[in-house]
Amino acid sequence: MNTLQTKLYTLIKNRLGTDVLIFADQNAPRPVLPYWTMRLQSVRKLGLDHHSQGVTAGGDETVYGVREATVNVQYIGTGAVLKCMTLRDDLARTTAQDQWLANDISCFNTGEVQNIPELLDSSQLESRASLDLFIRFGATLTDNVGAIETVTANGEYVTSGTISNPDLDQVITITL
DSSP: OHHHHHHHHHHHHHHHTTSOEEETTOSSOOOSSSEEEEEEEEEEEEEEEEEOSOOOTTOEEEEEEEEEEEEEEEEESTTHHHHHHHHHHHHTSHHHHHHHHHTTEEEEEEOOOEEOOEEETTTEEEOEEEEEEEEEEEEEEEEEOOOOOEEEEEEOOEETTEESOGGGOEEEEEEO
């Protein structure tokens, strides 16, 4: 997940230019206004994962899946709604989409820009706006399913429920 968060941080920061971007909910002092926050809010599994056909000698199988996530970005500072609208529109550009796809992430939709001012000290409102980004990406997992090393099969020549010729009994052992 850290790799995903790192990629998302880089991709979003590329669209913001010199604006400050921090991870939301960090145990650190607030930066000087204005600034952006980013939060990976939820990650969902889409459909069934695909299990590869092969298994390594060590018994590992690769599993591929598609995931969908919601990333929330917020701008805190003057002109917050306009800043979020500009980011939303910028993400629709071909150059932005190409950057995301080069990182195997698709920003396939954005939510509404929401004006969410925050009340400070019971008297003053701080300008803040929020935008949700809906993304999809591939997940690759390794599952240790084990390996079959030996298969033993017993065979008998049977007629009407009785062994008619014991000399035709055989055991086949296959070692992989």
